[in-house]
Amino acid sequence: MKTLKVKTAVVLLLAVSLGYSQEKKMMHHDHENMESGEMKMMDSKIPKFNNEKITTAYEDYLTLKAAILKSDQELAKKEAEQLLNSIAKLEGTDGLQKVATKLAANRNLESQKAAFSDFSSEFADFLKGKVAENQLYFARCPMANNNSGGFWLSHEEAIQNPFFGGKMLKCGSIQETIK
Structure with a gap:
């Protein structure tokens, strides 16, 4: 039973990590600014x-x-x-x-x-x-x-x-x- 709980927790953790990874891929990042904790989201309205x-x-x-x-x-x-x-x-x-x-x-x-x-x-x-x-x-x-x-x-x-x-x-x- 304990192994089942651990396996379930690992699967949930992987699912959450994968979801976060996919969300990050959808954003455009300015990598120079990411070092200072800043992200630049690209806006479709930018001329x-x-x-x-x-x-x-x-x-x-x-x-x-x-x-x-x-x-x-x-x-x-x-x-x-x-x-x-x-x-x-x-x-x-x-x-x-x-x-x-x-x-x-x-x-x-x-x-x-x-x-x-x-x-x-x-x-x-x-x-x-x-x-x-x-x-x-x-x-x-x-x-x-x-x-x-x-x-x-x-x-x-x-x-x-x-x-x-x-x-x-x-x-x-x-x-x-x-x-």
Whole structure:
């Protein structure tokens, strides 16, 4: 009887492990970010761009935006450096690289947020005319950055303000649709 219970427990454990393994295979993981405990889920709404390197840069932008939302300045610095590497692989991005360099150099969260806003504005200008499928939204919160305002990009129309660490997520408005 004891052996039957052990065998049943082993079978159940294997079934649960197999189910978990199959679920992990259905997710897309960013293996560099997994080391820091972060996973990047690929969203079907993410616009398609006319260049795969732009898609990579936009995905890196999203992970940076998530770090800003979490108010994790070390993670934001790391993600900004990754974004800078992606931007450097694109042509015609000298101005964008300058702003991204400033963003990656900041260690202070408030400075990172201000630089993120500046980068978002520059990145929005760069992406105009490069969206092949779907669209982007350029949003602004007037209260961010000590009431001087803050900008961000999103592929979802619903406002999710990254500037207040989960507080005031709905504060802001769409300023422009980018196609």
